[in-house]
Structures are given as C-alpha cells and as structure tokens.
Amino acid sequence: MEKELLTLNNISKWYGDSQKPALVLDHIQLSVKENDFIIILGKSGCGKSTLLRIIAGLINPNEGEVLYQGKKFTTTLPRLAMVFQSHALFPWLNVLENVELGLEALDLPPSQRRRRALEAIDLIGLDGYESAYPKELSGGMRQRVGFARALVVSPDILLLDEPFSALDVLTADNIRNDLMELWIEKRMPTKAIIMVSHNVIEAVELASRLVILNHDPGRILKEIDVSLIYPRDDAGHLFQELVDTVYTTLMKTTEPLAVLKKGEKIKVAIGMDYRLPDISIQQLQGLTDALMEPPYHGKADIFALAESENLSITDSFPLFETLELLGLAQTSQGDIELTNSGKAFCKADILERKKVFAYHLMRNIPLAKYIYHVLQENPRNRIAKEKFLRELEDRMPSDEAHKNLSIIIDWGRYAELFAYNNQTEMLSLENPEVEG
Amino acid sequence: MTIPFTVTETVPLSLNPLNLPYYALQTILRMFYALILSLIFSFAYASFAAKSKKAELILIPLLDILQSVPILGFLSITVTGFIALFPGSLLGVECASIFAIFTSQAWNMTFSLYQSFMSVPKELTEVATLYRLSTWRRYWRLEVPYAVPSLLWNIMMSVSGGWFFVVASEAITVSGNTILLPGIGSYIAVASRAQSIESILYAILTMLIVILLYDQLLFRPLLAWCDKFKAELTANGQLPSSWVLTMIRRARLFQFFNKLWFGLLEALDHIFQPLSLKVSDLEKDHKNIYLLMGKTVIFFFFLFFFFIFIFYGFKAYSYIFSNISLKETLHVTILGSFTLLRVVILCALASLVWVPIGVMIGLNGRLMHILQPWVQFMAAFPANLFFPIVVVIIVKYRLSTDIWLSPLMILGTQWYILFNVIGGAASIPYDFQELTKNFHVKGWLQWKKLYLPGIAPAYVTGLITAAGGSWNASIVAEYVSWGNKTLEAKGIGAYIAANTAAGDHPRILLGVMILAGFVILLNRLLWHPLYLFVTTRYRLD
Numbered sequence: 010m011e012k013e014l015l016t017l018n019n020i021s022k023w024y025g026d027s028q029k030p031a032l033v034l035d036h037i038q039l040s041v042k043e044n045d046f047i048i049i050l051g052k053s054g055c056g057k058s059t060l061l062r063i064i065a066g067l068i069n070p071n072e073g074e075v076l077y078q079g080k081k082f083t084t085t086l087p088r089l090a091m092v093f094q095s096h097a098l099f100p101w102l103n104v105l106e107n108v109e110l111g112l113e114a115l116d117l118p119p120s121q122r123r124r125r126a127l128e129a130i131d132l133i134g135l136d137g138y139e140s141a142y143p144k145e146l147s148g149g150m151r152q153r154v155g156f157a158r159a160l161v162v163s164p165d166i167l168l169l170d171e172p173f174s175a176l177d178v179l180t181a182d183n184i185r186n187d188l189m190e191l192w193i194e195k196r197m198p199t200k201a202i203i204m205v206s207h208n209v210i211e212a213v214e215l216a217s218r219l220v221i222l223n224h225d226p227g228r229i230l231k232e233i234d235v236s237l238i239y240p241r242d243d244a245g246h247l248f249q250e251l252v253d254t255v256y257t258t259l260m261k262t263t264e265p266l267a268v269l270k271k272g273e274k275i276k277v278a279i280g281m282d283y284r285l286p287d288i289s290i291q292q293l294q295g296l297t298d299a300l301m302e303p304p305y306h307g308k309a310d311i312f313a314l315a316e317s318e319n320l321s322i323t324d325s326f327p328l329f330e331t332l333e334l335l336g337l338a339q340t341s342q343g344d345i346e347l348t349n350s351g352k353a354f355c356k357a358d359i360l361e362r363k364k365v366f367a368y369h370l371m372r373n374i375p376l377a378k379y380i381y382h383v384l385q386e387n388p389r390n391r392i393a394k395e396k397f398l399r400e401l402e403d404r405m406p407s408d409e410a411h412k413n414l415s416i417i418i419d420w421g422r423y424a425e426l427f428a429y430n431n432q433t434e435m436l437s438l439e440n441p442e443v444e445g
Numbered sequence: 446m447t448i449p450f451t452v453t454e455t456v457p458l459s460l461n462p463l464n465l466p467y468y469a470l471q472t473i474l475r476m477f478y479a480l481i482l483s484l485i486f487s488f489a490y491a492s493f494a495a496k497s498k499k500a501e502l503i504l505i506p507l508l509d510i511l512q513s514v515p516i517l518g519f520l521s522i523t524v525t526g527f528i529a530l531f532p533g534s535l536l537g538v539e540c541a542s543i544f545a546i547f548t549s550q551a552w553n554m555t556f557s558l559y560q561s562f563m564s565v566p567k568e569l570t571e572v573a574t575l576y577r578l579s580t581w582r583r584y585w586r587l588e589v590p591y592a593v594p595s596l597l598w599n600i601m602m603s604v605s606g607g608w609f610f611v612v613a614s615e616a617i618t619v620s621g622n623t624i625l626l627p628g629i630g631s632y633i634a635v636a637s638r639a640q641s642i643e644s645i646l647y648a649i650l651t652m653l654i655v656i657l658l659y660d661q662l663l664f665r666p667l668l669a670w671c672d673k674f675k676a677e678l679t680a681n682g683q684l685p686s687s688w689v690l691t692m693i694r695r696a697r698l699f700q701f702f703n704k705l706w707f708g709l710l711e712a713l714d715h716i717f718q719p720l721s722l723k724v725s726d727l728e729k730d731h732k733n734i735y736l737l738m739g740k741t742v743i744f745f746f747f748l749f750f751f752f753i754f755i756f757y758g759f760k761a762y763s764y765i766f767s768n769i770s771l772k773e774t775l776h777v778t779i780l781g782s783f784t785l786l787r788v789v790i791l792c793a794l795a796s797l798v799w800v801p802i803g804v805m806i807g808l809n810g811r812l813m814h815i816l817q818p819w820v821q822f823m824a825a826f827p828a829n830l831f832f833p834i835v836v837v838i839i840v841k842y843r844l845s846t847d848i849w850l851s852p853l854m855i856l857g858t859q860w861y862i863l864f865n866v867i868g869g870a871a872s873i874p875y876d877f878q879e880l881t882k883n884f885h886v887k888g889w890l891q892w893k894k895l896y897l898p899g900i901a902p903a904y905v906t907g908l909i910t911a912a913g914g915s916w917n918a919s920i921v922a923e924y925v926s927w928g929n930k931t932l933e934a935k936g937i938g939a940y941i942a943a944n945t946a947a948g949d950h951p952r953i954l955l956g957v958m959i960l961a962g963f964v965i966l967l968n969r970l971l972w973h974p975l976y977l978f979v980t981t982r983y984r985l986d
Contacts, residue, residue, distance in 0.1 A: 067571050085575050097568035101590040101674045110586075114577035142673060162576075432982065 011042040014078060014201050015064070015166060021072035022059055023226075024406045031406045032226035033059055036073070039220065039229070041166065045201045046192065048216035050209065050255065052326065055224030057205045061170050064203060065091050087114045090159035091168040094175055096151040098143040104130065104154050105139040111158040129161035132197065134187065149180035156188070160197055169204035173211065189215065193239050207323050209259070213251050214241050221258050224284065231258050253343045256311065260329065260340050279334065281375050282404040285416045286327030286334075290423045294362070296320075296328050297337065300347055301355040308346040335369040367424035376401075376417050380436065381426050390438040394418075394429070397436070458625050458635045462647040465632065469651050472611055472628040473659075475539075479546035479611075480604065486551045487596075491558035492584070503747070505559070512552040513964045517920040518957035520545040520614050521945040528619065538624045542614040549610045550603035557599040561592030581721030582714070593674040601664055605825035606914070608656065609857055612827040613921050620948030629655075629830075637833040640928045649830050656825050660818075666690035761954055768951040777940060777955055781963050784923070784936040788915045791855040792862075792908060799863040800904065804896050807870025808878070820864045828857025829921055836927040850934040853922035858914030862907040869903025870896065901983040909972045916964055937963075 020037040033056040041047060051057045062068040064075060066085040074081050077088070090111065098107050108126040117125070130139060133153050143151055152172060159167060173181035191197045206212050212219055219233040233255065241248055299318050300309055315325040329345055332338035337351035347355070354365045370377045380397060384390055394414065401410035418436070421427045428437050494504040523544055528537035565588055573583045615630030616623065625631040629648055636644035665687035693699050727733050806812050832853055839849050873895070881891050919938030924946075926932065933939045941956035 062571075065575060067574055085577055087577070089575075091571075091575055093568050093572070095568055097566075097572050099569065099572075099587065099590070101593075102586075110572070110578075111576055113582070144673070 011044055013040055013042050014045075015041040016076040016079075017064070017073065018076060019073035020060070020063060020070045020075070022056070022063065022068070022070050031404065031409075033406075034063075034070070035226040035228045037227070037229060041201050041203060043200045044217070045203075046215060046217040047201070047203045047220060048212040048218075049203070049205045049220045049222060050207065050212050050259070051222030051227065052207065052224050052259070055222045056227030057207075057222050058170055060222075060227065061091070061168055061203065061205050064166075065089055065168055085114075087162060088165040089168060090162050090164035090166075091170065092152075092155045092159045092172045094171045096143075096148075096155040096175075098151055098154055098158075100143050103140050103142050104135060104146075104157075107143070107154055108157045108161050111161040115162065126157075126161055129157040132160060132191070133157040147180075148176050149184060152176060152184060156184075160199070163198045165198075165200045167199045167202045169202065171205055171207070174206075174208065185211070185215070189239060208321075209252055209255050209323070210243060213248060213255060214243060219255060221255065252312075257340075257343055259326070260333075279373075279375065281379060281401070283334075283374075283376075284405070284409060285374070285376070285413050285420075286330045287412065287416055288327045288331050290420070292320075293328055293331060296325070297332065297347065297351060297355050300338070300345065301352065307352060308344060311340065311343055311345050314345065334373060335366075336373050337369060363423065363425055366420075367426050370420055370424050370426065374417070374420075376413070377421060377424075377426065380417065380421065381438075384427055384436060384438050391435050392437075394434040394436060458627065458631055460632070460636060460639060460641060460644045462644070465629070465647060465651045468628050468632050469655050471626070472615070472630065473655065475543055475615075475626075475628065476546060476604065476607055476611055479543045479550060479607065480600070482543065482547050483551040483554055483603070484600075486547070487555040487558050490555045491562060494559050495562035495588075500747075503751075508552055508555060508559075510961075510965070511548075512556070513968065514548075514957065514961045515917050515920060515941075515964070516545060516549045516610055517613060517917060518941060518953075518960060519548040520610075520617070521920070521941055521953045522957060524617060524619055524945075525948065525950065535624070535626060538617070538626055541617075542611070542626055545614040546607050546610050549607050550600070553599050553603050554596060557595050558592050561595055562588055565591050579718055579721040580725055581717045585714075590674050594671050597667055597671045601668070604659070605821075608652070608825060608827040609829060609918070612652075612829050618946040621946070633830055633833065637836070637927050638929070642834070642837065645830070645833050652827060652830055656822060660822065660825075661687075662689055666693065765951045765955050765958075769955055773952075774955065774959075777937060777959050780935065780940050781937040781959050784916070784919050784938055784960075785963060785967075787851045787854060787919070787934075787936065788912055791851060791915060792912050795855050795859040795862050795911065796904075796908065799859060800866055800900070803863045803866030804870040804900060807867040807900075808873075810871070813867060813871055817864075817867055820860055820867065824857070824860035824864055826857070828853070828918070831856060832922070832925055833927060836925050836932060839932060840927055840930065846932045846934045850923055850925065850932060853925070854915045854918045854938075855911065856922075857918060858911040861910040861914065862904070865903040865907030865910075866900050869900035872903070873899040898983045901979045905972075905976055905979045909976065912967075912972070913964070916960065919960075 017037055017039040020034055021032070022034040023032045025031045037060060039047075049057045049060060059068060063070050066075070066082065066089070076082075077086060099110065102110065105123075105126055108129055109122055111129075112122050112125060127139070130136065133156050135150070135153050135157060138146065138150065143154065146154070152175075155172070173185060176184070192199070192202065204215070213235065216235050219231075219235060221230045221233070222228070223230045233251070235251065237245075237247060237251075243249075296314070296318060299305070300314060301307060305314065311325070311329065315321070318325070320328070329338070329340060332345070332351065333340060336348060337354055338345050338347050340346075350365065350369060354362060354369075357365055371381060372378075383397075384392055398410055398414055401413055404410075405413070418429045422429060429435070430437070490504060490508070494501045494508075520541060524538065524541040527541040527544065530540070531537040569587055569591070573587050578586065611628070612630035612633065615626045615628040616634030618624075623634070625634065629652055633645060633648050636648065666689045669687040669690045727736055806816055835849075835853055835856075838844070839846065877895055877899070881887075881895050886894060919936060920941050921938070923934040923936045923939035924931070924942035933943065937956055937960050941953060941960065944952040944956060
C-alpha cells in the first residue's frame with residue numbers, strides 16, 4: 010500500500026450567489042498516493058481546471074477541504090508546482106530568471122538558487138538557452154521552460170493543466186516522451202503527478218489512474234486504474250479497449266431518460282441550463298454526410314469515422330453530442346448510428362435541411378423553443394439579447410451564459426427560426442433588416 | 446478683482462540667436478521636471494486605484510473629470526496661486542508652468558498604468574501566487590514590467606503634446622503683467638512683440654533640432670528597449686531598432702553602469718522584500734491593531750479630501766455667482782458654442798484634406814515608411830511657434846479674426862488625423878484590395894466599400910485626439926498678439942485668455958468650467974458612442 014499524499018474531501022465549488030448557485034464541482038472525493046499519475050478527463054467546461062486550481066491552492070473551494078499528508082491547507086504550498094496550458098512565462102525575464110522565479114518562496118541564497126535553476130534547465134534539456142527570452146523560443150521550448158520552473162522546486166506533486174494541448178502533435182509527443190522518461194526512471198523527485206486533459210488517447214497513454222469527470226455539475230463519474238506497462242502501444246488490443254471504455258463513459262454524461270416507442274428514438278431530457286456543445290454547422294453536416302455514405306451507410310465505429318473525417322477524437326466529440334441531442338443519431342458501445350430523422354436530414358437539399366434542423370431544434374433543445382415562443386408572444390416579435398442573457402445567468406456562470414446564447418443564436422440563425430442583429434443586439438422573428 | 450503681486454527681477458530676454466541653446470535647455474528642463482512629477486503621481490495614483498476597490502470608486506471618475514479640463518485652463522487657474530506661494534520671485538511662475546505641463550501628461554499616463562495593472566494576464570498572476578511572490582516583488586516583477594510598453598508609448602505621446610504647452614506657458618500675462626520665463630516660448634513672445642520674423646524663424650529652427658534630438662536620443666532607444674516587455678509572445682517581423690540603443694548596449698561603460706544599476710536594485714530589494722513579507726503577515730491577522738490604525742488613517746484621509754472638495758466646490762460656486770450674473774454665464778455658453786462650431790468645421794475641413802492623402806500614403810508601403818516619422822514629428826512640433834507668422838498675414842491683409850484665427854486651433858492637432866489615417870490604411874489587408882480589383886470596383890465605390898470602412902476605427906481615434914487638442918489650443922489660438930496689437934476671435938478660449946490677462950479670477954473659473962463642460966458633454970454624447978460603434982462595426986480581423 011502506497012503512502013497517501015493528498016486527499017480531497019467533499020470538494021464543492023459554485024459561482025454566483027448562494028441563493029441560486031451555479032454548481033461547478035459537486036462533492037469531489039479523491040485521494041492521491043505516491044507513484045500515482047492521475048489524469049482528470051472531461052469535456053471542456055466541466056470544471057477540471059478549477060479542480061486543479063483548488064488542489065494548487067489558487068482557488069478556495071466553497072465546501073470541503075484539501076489535505077496534504079493529512080494536514081489541511083488553504084494557501085499555496087511550496088511542495089506543489091504547476092505547469093500551465095499557455096506556459097505563462099514572464100516575457101521580460103530570460104529562461105534562467107523565469108526558472109529562478111519558481112524558487113522565490115524558498116528564500117535561498119543567490120548562489121544556491123542559481124545552481125538549482127541550472128540543474129533544472131539541464132534536466133529538461135534547455136542547456137544553452139539560459140539567457141534567451143521567451144520571445145526567441147518556439148512553443149515547445151517555452152513549455153519546457155514551464156516544466157523547468159515547476160521542477161526546480163523539487164515538488165512532491167506536479168500539477169499539469171493541459172500542458173500539451175497548445176502544441177503541435179510532434180512537439181507534444183516529444184515533450185511527453187521526455188517527461189515520461191524522467192517519471193518512469195525516477196530522475197525527478199516528484200512523487201505524484203496530477204494532470205488535466207481532454208485528450209482520451211493521451212490520457213490512456215500516460216495515466217496510472219483515470220478520473221472521468223461529468224459536467225453540469227462536475228462530478229466524478231468513474232475512476233479507472235490503468236495497469237498497462239510503459240511505454241504503451243496505442244495500437245494494442247487492451248489499449249484500444251480501454252479507450253473505447255473511456256469514450257463510452259464520456260458519452261454517457263448525458264443520461265438518457267426513457268426509451269420511447271420500440272427503442273426507435275432515445276429521448277434525451279435536457280434543461281434550459283444544459284451547456285450546448287460549441288460546434289460548427291458545416292462540420293456537423295460534413296460528418297452526417299460521411300456517416301450516410303459508404304462504407305458506413307448510417308452506422309459507424311466512432312474512431313473509424315473520426316479518423317476518416319480527419320477529426321481528432323476530441324474535436325469530433327461535441328459533434329456526436331450535438332447529433333445525439335438533436336435526435337439525429339444515437340450512440341452505443343462506441344458506435345454511432347443515424348436515426349430516421351438523421352437519414353432524412355442527409356437526404357434533404359439545402360433548404361429542406363434547414364427545416365429538418367429547425368424541427369428537431371424546437372423539439373429537443375428547450376432553450377431554442379423558449380426563445381422562439383417568447384419572441385412569438387412579443388407584440389413586435391423583437392427582444393433584446395440581454396433579456397435572454399439574464400434568464401440564462403440565473404442558471405449558470407455569466408461566461409457560460411454568453412457562450413450558450415451565442416451557440417443557440419448560431420443554430421437558430423441556420424435553422425431560420427429567428428434572426429439576430431449584431432449591431433442592435435436584438436433577436437427577432439422577421440428577416441434581418443437589409444442595409445444599404 | 447486683481448491679485449496684487451510683484452516680480453522684483455524681470456529677466457531681460459535677448460533676441461540674440463546665440464542665446465537660443467540656453468533657452469532651449471531651460472525649456473527642456475521644465476519638460477523633464479514635469480515628466481518626473483507626472484511619473485511619481487501616476488505610479489502612486491494608479492497603484493492605489495488598482496489595489497483598493499474603495500479608492501477606485503473615487504479616483505477613477507475624478508481622473509475622468511481632470512482629463513476633461515483644458516490644460517491651459519489649469520494654468521490660468523493656478524498661476525496666481527503659485528505666484529502667491531513664492532512672492533517676489535519667478536519660482537511661482539516656474540511652478541505654474543511645470544504644473545501646466547504636468548497636467549498635460551499625468552492623466553493619460555495614470556490611465557494607462559491603471560488599465561495595465563487591471564489587465565495583467567490571469568495565468569501570470571497565478572504563477573505569482575503559486576510561487577508566493579511578496580507584494581513588493583509581485584509589483585516590480587509582474588505588474589510594473591507588464592505596464593511598461595503602454596506607459597512608455599503614452600509618455601512619448603504626452604511629451605509630444607507637451608511641447609505645445611511648455612511654449613504656451615512660458616510667457617504668460619497675469620493681471621496685466623507679462624511674465625517671461627527664460628525659454629523658447631518666451632523668446633517667441635518677445636520676438637512677436639518686437640515684430641521680428643527673423644527671430645521667430647530662429648526659434649522654429651531651434652525647436653526642430655530639439656525635437657529631432659529628443660526623438661533620436663530618447664524616444665527611439667526607449668521604444669526599442671521596451672520591446673522585451675511586450676506580453677505577446679509572437680515574434681514581431683519588424684522589431685523597432687535604434688542605433689543609439691545598440692551603441693549604448695555595446696559600450697563597456699554602459700555595462701559598468703548596468704552592473705551598478707542592478708546592484709542598486711538588488712540592495713533596494715533586500716530592504717523592501719522582508720518588509721513586504723512582514724506587512725503581508727500582518728494583513729492576515731484581521732484584528733491587528735496596526736492594520737486597523739492604517740485603515741482608519743486612510744479613511745480619514747479620504748474623508749478630509751472629500752470635505753475639502755465639497756468646501757472648495759461650494760466656495761468656487763458662490764465666488765463665481767456673487768461676481769457674475771446668470772446672463773454672463775449664458776453669454777459664455779454662447780461663446781463656447783462658437784468655439785464648438787470652429788472645432789467641428791475645422792475637424793471636417795482637416796478630414797477632407799488629410800483622409801484622402803493619408804489613405805494614399807498608407808496604401809503605398811514605401812512612401813509610408815518615408816513619411817510616417819515626419820508626420821509623427823509634425824505632431825510633436827509646437828504649432829504655437831507658427832502663430833506669429835499667421836498673425837502677420839492677418840494683420841497685413843486685415844482679415845477677419847473670427848474666421849482666420851480659427852485655423853490656428855487645428856494647426857498642431859491635424860497631424861493626428863493624418864497620422865492615424867495612414868496607420869489605418871496600412872492595416873487594410875491586401876486581400877481586400879485585390880478583391881475590389883478583381884470585381885472592378887473603382888473610384889467612389891471603392892472608397893465607400895473598402896477604404897472608408899477600413900480606416901474608420903483609426904480615423905475616429907485620430908479625430909478624437911485632434912478635437913480634444915483643438916479645444917485646448919483655443920485658449921491660445923483665439924487670442925494672439927503681434928507687436929502691441931492684440932487679435933481676438935469670438936469664443937470661449939479668447940474669453941479665458943483675456944480674463945487671465947486681466948487677472949479676473951471668477952471669470953477664468955467660469956470660462957474653464959464651461960469649457961470643461963463642453964468637452965465632457967461632447968465626450969459622453971458623441972465621441973465615446975462613436976468610438977464604440979466604429980470599433981465594433983468596422984474592426985478588421
């Protein structure tokens with residue numbers, strides 16, 4: 010039994026006032042032991058970054074506590090270090106100075122500080138770049154500096170906030186391998202790593218334990234121990250099977266309510282507060298067309314489909330979700346199948362498609378229905394955007410409300426359910442005024 | 446009412462051009478003092494406003510009002526007070542002049558700093574928290590460096606604008622006495638009284654050299670140096686470079702001074718770092734007696750200022766209206782409308798001239814690289830040096846002052862329109878030009894569909910700067926003298942200038958307040974909404 014390093018006890022976090030809180034994290038319970046490489050997986054907006062920041066002590070939870078080796082703490086600890094998604098280097102400090110910044114809290118004499126910084130720079134392979142400024146470095150090099158700054162404090166726990174997602178594929182692979190080498194060969198004193206990711210393959214490749222987070226609110230859906238030996242072969246059977254499991258779990262985060270007539274269509278019950286996936290209608294149409302055509306003829310394995318469409322699993326995810334939400338397709342066991350409505354959508358021409366889309370939008374997305382009816386009841390059929398925004402802000406954090414509304418406006422415009430004028434910020438039923 | 450004062454020594458100003466370098470140096474020094482004052486003020490004010498939510502509530506709206514008061518209005522109001530502070534010496538006038546320049550710089554710089562402090566990227570502040578930087582080090586390693594580029598840019602623009610005010614404030618007539626501080630502005634004033642065009646040309650030449658040196662020795666090196674503070678990490682294709690900076694950086698002597706400088710900084714850090722940590726510890730302890738005391742002191746400090754503000758506001762109000770009838774107030778408002786009319790017409794005329802020219806220059810890359818520095822240079826050049834030349838023409842041909850004095854108001858500020866239009870036109874993506882070519886869109890249609898919308902945000906920015914500058918300039922432009930003749934145009938600027946000359950305090954105050962009212966109203970009702978509209982509607986990205 011490994012020693013317990015860190016414990017999260019019933020962590021909850023919400024935004025807004027306590028009367029109508031917008032819950033982000035709901036009673037998260039997690040324990041981190043020595044030699045754990047935990048990856049927290051979830052869709053964007055599920056609060057995984059917030060969770061990491063709570064562990065780091067940057068944000069305080071509304072409820073619950075974080076225990077480090079059995080002791081509660083509320084501020085940042087020198088035994089924890091974090092690597093940021095956008096490297097977060099100070100542009101006016103050179104590499105050495107940026108790395109030395111990590112030692113700030115330890116209050117070391119200058120010579121010792123310099124020595125440790127140089128060691129960390131060596132370790133991460135940045136030799137010779139000590140006096141370079143971040144501006145002179147490539148994205149990958151910058152992220153290496155980010156790693157060096159975190160490792161210089163010899164942290165017990167290393168926190169990684171999607172450190173590879175802003176990099177191109179090859180660079181990300183390169184740094185990932187170097188990190189895993191340090192980790193597996195125990196060349197760094199770090200006892201545990203907690204990483205946030207939305208990349209399923211990456212997660213299965215690296216983690217010793219996967220924590221899958223639900224969203225609305227963020228809840229731990231499943232913890233999966235991964236015992237495959239490093240380095241893992243992503244073409245291997247066990248690997249693929251695991252990816253499938255993870256993926257299916259992630260897809261299940263919208264729970265089906267009831268099965269209607271003869272399992273013809275799964276009705277997904279969502280509310281006004283459902284966070285709509287941010288997708289482009291163009292891509293959605295491309296995906297359904299591909300699914301309809303040979304070799305799939307309406308049913309496909311999600312991996313094969315994503316690959317043939319040149320989409321990463323992560324990118325295709327919101328598209329599948331949208332199809333399912335609208336009732337155009339349904340997923341099960343890692344497969345996706347078009348429903349009858351989905352097939353009708355594919356067969357229709359441009360104008361007809363809009364009608365099919367509009368019909369399913371009205372039927373399945375409560376927000377669209379709500380906006381349409383409110384506009385209809387208004388004598389001038391025109392209402393300011395803020396009204397809907399305020400309505401949504403009662404149910405979710407402000408930035409989520411903005412995002413959701415702009416998504417539904419985009420969908421509504423495509424479906425020609427309602428029009429929107431960006432200048433006046435008014436939604437209306439009529440066609441937009443044509444300007445000269 | 447006149448305030449009695451005497452200046453025992455009046456320095457005789459000589460028109461000998463050999464004295465010009467000395468006068469120029471005096472003018473530059475004044476500028477420097479003002480700049481240092483502005484820096485101290487803006488750092489203190491902006492830091493306080495950014496750190497304290499309560500202070501922010503008062504400080505930021507106050508700054509907005511201060512920004513709207515015409516700079517030469519500050520001079521008119523404060524000069525008698527400063528003279529009374531140092532009876533019998535030029536020091537009071539010197540202070541007034543420096544204060545006027547200060548007011549032309551401080552507000553912009555403070556706003557820029559405050560905005561930078563408030564917009565430090567979230568991830569960088571998280572790094573600072575994570576690695577537990579003390580308040581002291583967080584300030585100097587994160588917040589201040591982040592603010593440097595935009596602050597420096599603001600200083601440059603402020604100094605450019607400042608030359609105008611230093612020239613205007615050196616020679617000032619108060620209560621019937623003309624006081625001359627040694628400097629280029631006074632030299633010009635003496636030359637106009639002596640009706641010596643030759644001397645005026647000498648002064649213009651000197652100013653040209655001063656600004657050129659300032660640009661090459663200070664502006665460019667600083668701009669090149671501050672590039673490393675820019676937060677965006679994309680390497681810029683064309684980095685600002687300066688031969689002076691390169692030379693300095695390579696010199697041995699510089700490296701020595703560099704070491705000395707960093708040694709000093711380290712020493713300072715050693716003193717303040719423990720202090721800052723101690724204060725942070727104290728802050729955690731909510732019931733600490735020192736902390737409570739500090740908070741109480743700050744509270745009373747603010748209360749004190751609040752009461753002073755109310756008290757003097759009330760006093761000024763009763764002071765003005767015990768001396769001035771409502772009818773005169775109405776009259777001054779009408780004068781303000783005259784000046785408003787001038788500003789509007791001049792901005793329109795300047796736009797008609799400079800927008801087409803600016804677009805032409807901006808679309809031609811080579812031409813732009815040659816001309817843009819010169820336009821910038823023209824914007825920095827104090828236009829009031831040219832005033833006497835225009836006045837000579839008006840006197841000679843007996844032109845109507847109401848019309849022909851007006852162009853003086855925009856003489857210096859029109860360059861902002863040109864400058865911004867060039868920048869705007871240069872940033873129109875080439876694709877759009879090719880597109881219009883492809884569809885054979887030419888002539889007026891091309892202007893209407895591409896160029897005018899393309900430059901709109903930049904043009905409006907320039908227009909706002911130009912209009913603001915014109916309001917300021919009206920105080921000197923509507924009231925000028927040549928020899929012993931004084932020319933006056935009907936307007937609020939002339940009203941303020943004439944009453945400053947006569948030392949009529951209530952009327953100066955009234956004039957400045959109404960002028961400031963015009964500026965605030967215009968900002969709120971026209972410029973602000975227009976800017977918002979244009980930047981959201983015509984943004985090209």
